[in-house]
Amino acid sequence: DAGITQSPRHKVTETGTPVTLRCHQTENHRYMYWYRQDPGHGLRLIHYSYGVKDTDKGEVSDGYSVSRSKTEDFLLTLESATSSQTSVYFCAIQTGTGNTGELFFGEGSRLTVL
Amino acid sequence: AQSVTQLGSHVSVSEGALVLLRCNYSSSVPPYLFWYVQYPNQGLQLLLKYTTGATLVKGINGFEAEFKKSETSFHLTKPSAHMSDAAEYFCAVRVGGSEKLVFGKGTKLTVNP
Numbered sequence: 232d233a234g235i236t237q238s239p240r241h242k243v244t245e246t247g248t249p250v251t252l253r254c255h256q257t258e259n260h261r262y263m264y265w266y267r268q269d270p271g272h273g274l275r276l277i278h279y280s281y282g283v284k285d286t287d288k289g290e291v292s293d294g295y296s297v298s299r300s301k302t303e304d305f306l307l308t309l310e311s312a313t314s315s316q317t318s319v320y321f322c323a324i325q326t327g328t329g330n331t332g333e334l335f336f337g338e339g340s341r342l343t344v345l
Numbered sequence: 346a347q348s349v350t351q352l353g354s355h356v357s358v359s360e361g362a363l364v365l366l367r368c369n370y371s372s373s374v375p376p377y378l379f380w381y382v383q384y385p386n387q388g389l390q391l392l393l394k395y396t397t398g399a400t401l402v403k404g405i406n407g408f409e410a411e412f413k414k415s416e417t418s419f420h421l422t423k424p425s426a427h428m429s430d431a432a433e434y435f436c437a438v439r440v441g442g443s444e445k446l447v448f449g450k451g452t453k454l455t456v457n458p
Contacts, residue, residue, distance in 0.1 A: 281444060321389070330443075331394065334391070337388055338388050
């Protein structure tokens with residue numbers, strides 16, 4: 232069972248403040264992902280990482296940045312939170328290799344921007 | 346670019362009835378297909394996946410899905426619904442060589458007693 236934890240699990244913040252969500256894995260999986268989940272939209276990819284300091288954008292990356300300075304940690308930052316970024320954020324790691332690799336998800340971080 | 350369409354955002358069945366959740370994909374090359382389930386206030390869990398080989402794939406909790414290339418479909422079925430199957434189900438596709446998994450918008454399954 233891949234160990235993946237997200238923190239914080241719940242956060243309420245105000246518009247314009249910076250927010251950082253953390254994803255931590257206990258194994259050395261190369262690929263890590265940040266998705267957001269919104270009603271009617273399913274899961275949409277924000278950013279992903281394929282190694283330390285190697286990241287790329289997903290389909291909804293505007294307003295978000297990421298960093299991965301260690302294999303086990305993948306940080307998602309909202310530089311200046313907006314109400315449209317109210318969402319549930321899921322981190323995922325890819326287990327297995329290549330095209331058949333599966334995503335294993337964290338429990339989610341619920342962010343409310345007032 | 347690949348995409349996934351799940352037909353029906355809500356599906357309601359009676360306990361013991363057949364469950365059929367529809368998923369169609371668009372891809373110019375053979376895809377890798379996945380079904381995930383999400384229970385309330387939890388993350389997503391893998392139900393099953395199709396990579397290559399046998400087109401009928403069996404997953405956990407009695408679910409199975411059949412890859413039909415001619416119909417570009419990967420529908421999820423279960424012969425007899427159980428109350429515990431109530432959840433949201435997501436179809437996802439990855440095109441070979443891509444690190445990205447693209448998800449459909451989800452289908453919420455309700456099971457009535």
